[in-house]
Structures are given as C-alpha cells and as structure tokens.
Amino acid sequence: MVRTAGQRNSCHRSKGTLVNDPLSLFPPGTRLAPDGQIVLGGCLVEELADQYGTPALLVDEGALRMRARRYREGLSARWPDSRVAFASKAFPCTAVYRLLVEEGLGVDVASGGELTLALAAGADPADIVMHGNAKTEEELLLAVDAGVGLIVIDNFDDIDRLERLVPAGGVQGVLVRFTPGIQPDTHAAVSTGQAGSKFGLLEPEARQAIARLRGSDRLRLDGVHVHVGSQIMDTKPFLQAVEAVADLGEFAVYDLGGGLGARYTYTDVPPSIDDYLDTLVTAARQLLPATARLLIEPGRSMVAETGVSLYRVVTVKHGTPTFVAVDGGMGDNLEVSLYGQRFEATVATRVGAGDPCILVGRHCESGDTLSTHVPLADPQPGDLIAVPATGAYTYSLSNNYNGARRPPVVFCRDGRSRAVVRRETYADLMRRDLP
Numbered sequence: 042m043v044r045t046a047g048q049r050n051s052c053h054r055s056k057g058t059l060v061n062d063p064l065s066l067f068p069p070g071t072r073l074a075p076d077g078q079i080v081l082g083g084c085l086v087e088e089l090a091d092q093y094g095t096p097a098l099l100v101d102e103g104a105l106r107m108r109a110r111r112y113r114e115g116l117s118a119r120w121p122d123s124r125v126a127f128a129s130k131a132f133p134c135t136a137v138y139r140l141l142v143e144e145g146l147g148v149d150v151a152s153g154g155e156l157t158l159a160l161a162a163g164a165d166p167a168d169i170v171m172h173g174n175a176k177t178e179e180e181l182l183l184a185v186d187a188g189v190g191l192i193v194i195d196n197f198d199d200i201d202r203l204e205r206l207v208p209a210g211g212v213q214g215v216l217v218r219f220t221p222g223i224q225p226d227t228h229a230a231v232s233t234g235q236a237g238s239k240f241g242l243l244e245p246e247a248r249q250a251i252a253r254l255r256g257s258d259r260l261r262l263d264g265v266h267v268h269v270g271s272q273i274m275d276t277k278p279f280l281q282a283v284e285a286v287a288d289l290g291e292f293a294v295y296d297l298g299g300g301l302g303a304r305y306t307y308t309d310v311p312p313s314i315d316d317y318l319d320t321l322v323t324a325a326r327q328l329l330p331a332t333a334r335l336l337i338e339p340g341r342s343m344v345a346e347t348g349v350s351l352y353r354v355v356t357v358k359h360g361t362p363t364f365v366a367v368d369g370g371m372g373d374n375l376e377v378s379l380y381g382q383r384f385e386a387t388v389a390t391r392v393g394a395g396d397p398c399i400l401v402g403r404h405c406e407s408g409d410t411l412s413t414h415v416p417l418a419d420p421q422p423g424d425l426i427a428v429p430a431t432g433a434y435t436y437s438l439s440n441n442y443n444g445a446r447r448p449p450v451v452f453c454r455d456g457r458s459r460a461v462v463r464r465e466t467y468a469d470l471m472r473r474d475l476p
C-alpha cells in the first residue's frame with residue numbers, strides 16, 4: 042500500500058473487511074517498505090526487532106523534535122514572553138529530557154526523582170518548574186539547593202517548609218496552584234481541576250496563600266498555576282482555566298498547565314497544537330496583563346504520537362474471540378488497565394485489514410489486554426505487532442509485574458537507530474536485593 046497525504050485518517054477495504062488506515066496513527070513520515078513492513082524514522086521494523094528485541098518502545102526522534110518546535114515556536118510567535126516546559130512525567134527518560142532541552146524547552150518535574158533526571162540531562166535549573174501535592178522536605182531542599190526557578194505551592198505545608206528551608210538572604214520563586222472547579226470531559230483519574238481534587242487550592246485558600254506569600258521575605262510570589270486535567274479533547278476547559286486564573290488578580294507569571302489530548306484511535310480528534318495555543322493566547326490577550334509571562338506544560342500531547350510499541354506474537358488462540366498474545370502487555374503499557382485507554386494495532390509487516398482479534402499481553406491478569414476488536418491481518422506466532430501512540434505515560438508506568446524486564450527505548454531518525462535505554466536484564470530484577 043502506498044500512502045499519500047490524502048489517505049491519512051482514511052479507510053480502505055481489503056479482504057472484505059473495512060478498516061481505518063493504521064499508518065495515520067503513526068508518526069508523520071512513517072511509511073511502508075516495498076515488502077509491506079513499516080518504516081519508522083527511516084528504519085525497517087524487522088531490523089529494529091532483530092537488533093533490539095521485543096517488546097521495544099520506538100521513538101521517532103524527528104517527530105518528537107518537530108512537536109517540540111511546533112509548541113515552542115507556536116507559543117512564542119503568539120506570546121513572546123513565554124516558555125514551554127515539558128511535563129516530564131509523560132516520558133521521564135534522560136534522553137527525552139536531553140532532546141527537549143536541546144529544543145529549547147523548560148521542564149516540569151513532579152518529584153525529586155524527575156528533578157534529578159532533568160538535572161542529569163542538562164536542564165537549566167532556572168527553567169525547571171517543580172510540582173507535587175505532597176512534596177517532602179527532602180525534595181523541596183533538593184529543589185532549593187539546585188536553584189529550581191519555580192516551585193508550585195500546592196498547600197500551606199509547602200509554604201511552611203519552604204520558609205524554613207530557604208536560607209536567610211535567599212529568595213525562592215513560587216507559584217500558587219489554583220483549583221478552579223473546572224471538570225473537563227476526561228477519565229476521572231486524570232481530571233484535576235474540579236472541586237474535591239487533591240491538587241491545589243480552591244479559591245478562598247488560594248487567595249489566602251497569595252496574601253501570605255506577598256508578605257514573605259524568602260518566597261517571591263511570581264504568579265499562579267492551573268492544570269485542569271489530561272487527555273482533554275476540546276478547547277473549552279482551557280479557555281475556562283484562563284478565565285479562572287484571571288479572576289485571581291494580576292501577576293508576573295501565569296502557568297496554564299498541560300492537558301491537551303493525543304490521538305490514540307481512528308475516531309479521536311484532539312484539537313491541534315495551533316488550536317490549543319490560539320485558545321489560550323486569545324483568552325490571555327483579553328484577560329491577562331500584557332506584560333505577564335506565560336508558561337505551559339504539555340506532556341502527553343508532546344510525546345504520545347511519537348512513540349510506537351513493537352511486540353512479537355507468542356501465540357494465537359483461534360476461536361470466538363481469537364486471542365493474539367504478545368511478549369509484552371501491562372508491564373510496558375498500563376494505560377489500558379488504569380484508564381481504559383484504547384490503542385489500535387497492526388501486524389507490522391502486513392499492515393491493514395483482517396479479522397477482529399483481542400490483543401493480549403503475557404501477564405497473569407485477564408485485564409492484561411492491549412486492544413479489543415482490533416483487525417489484524419492473519420496474525421501468526423513470530424509476527425511483529427506495532428501499537429502506535431504509546432509515547433506518553435507508558436515508559437513512566439512500566440513495571441516488573443511477573444518479573445517482566447522493562448523494554449528498551451530506541452530512537453529512530455533518518456534511517457539510523459540507537460537505544461537510549463537498554464532492556465532490563467534478569468540480574469536487574471535482583472539489583473536492589475540485600476543479602
């Protein structure tokens with residue numbers, strides 16, 4: 042199948058079964074080789090599987106750089122005094138931090154661990170924003186000592202601790218996280234802006250925190266922060282979030298969080314980066330001081346569509362339904378069992394139609410399903426299966442369930458590939474054991 046631009050998001054008919062175009066969910070530039078196998082970042086999937094084994098998390102480096110630029114250039118063109126900070130919880134791997142720092146992005150971290158990774162990758166501490174609803178004293182000290190630019194106050198204990206930890210004569214920039222009472226249409230587990238959320242402060246408390254910080258000689262209140270949730274598929278909640286922070290008053294910095302949805306399935310239609318930025322900046326021009334600095338913190342929408350999970354079929358159990366079991370599963374992709382996220386999939390060497398199958402993993406749980414009713418073309422043991430749009434939160438949530446060795450991360454670009462994280466070994470599984 043030769044793909045043209047016009048075929049993106051399209052359907053085609055093969056073997057009498059109507060399917061969507063699987064390649065439309067892969068990073069831009071993904072194509073098919075003459076023998077029908079997927080070529081990602083210029084690399085043949087069969088060669089990648091031979092070289093790095095399966096399961097593997099493949100990242101199209103060019104696509105990731107392109108998304109970073111689209112975000113950075115798009116925001117600065119609309120609002121020059123601005124910064125895009127990558128919400129690194131979506132893919133906390135040093136190579137990803139390094140790449141995005143090279144592309145001129147700041148970093149949002151949500152723990153001492155993410156902070157350590159960001160610093161190791163060369164992030165400028167001044168460009169780091171530190172979050173967390175339960176930041177420990179150790180983490181706050183790490184951030185203060187490292188010179189982290191902004192620490193986001195989530196509760197009054199953060200203020201108490203920081204006032205103790207910031208040395209006399211020192212000043213730490215802070216933002217107050219506001220919980221505006223906005224509930225986007227997304228999974229409850231990733232909805233954060235509603236009343237009753239464990240994150241941030243509702244209006245009366247947020248105003249109290251602001252007043253208290255204005256009187257602090259060690260904490261400098263730079264502004265406010267809002268993040269209403271993740272995988273948000275319309276722009277309205279983002280507009281509402283800007284309206285909400287505008288109501289809190291005038292500040293030097295407004296951090297508008299992340300949350301833009303990614304396209305996982307044929308029917309997903311998230312707003313484009315441009316639509317998202319237009320919404321934020323149009324509202325900011327109307328409601329926020331023209332001199333303010335704008336920050337945004339995209340995570341999922343930066344990385345999701347640049348990653349592809351590559352598996353090998355271990356066994357096919359024919360019947361109603363037909364189960365196709367691969368050599369990975371909920372050890373490397375928890376998005377399905379945690380949030381019910383749907384992923385599409387294809388045989389990587391025979392892209393296209395087939396009978397609907399249930400694609401399952403190798404873990405000891407019936408919930409270990411990667412995709413249901415997914416049309417796979419005559420799947421056989423040994424076939425490669427590609428699951429697109431797995432760049433966000435899969436690496437972060439990967440685990441050793443059933444002694445699974447976490448997969449490598451492989452960057453692909455211009456026909457060259459390199460592992461940036463190796464596969465775990467069985468010895469790694471015992472690495473922390475004490476005699």
Ligand SMILES: Cc1ncc(COP(=O)(O)O)c(C=O)c1O
Nearest residue numbers: 128268271299300338339340341
């Ligand atoms: C404070 C904050 N900022 C940014 C993000 C990134 O959100 P997303 O990955 O949906 O862009 C999150 C995600 O939970 C968050 O909690």
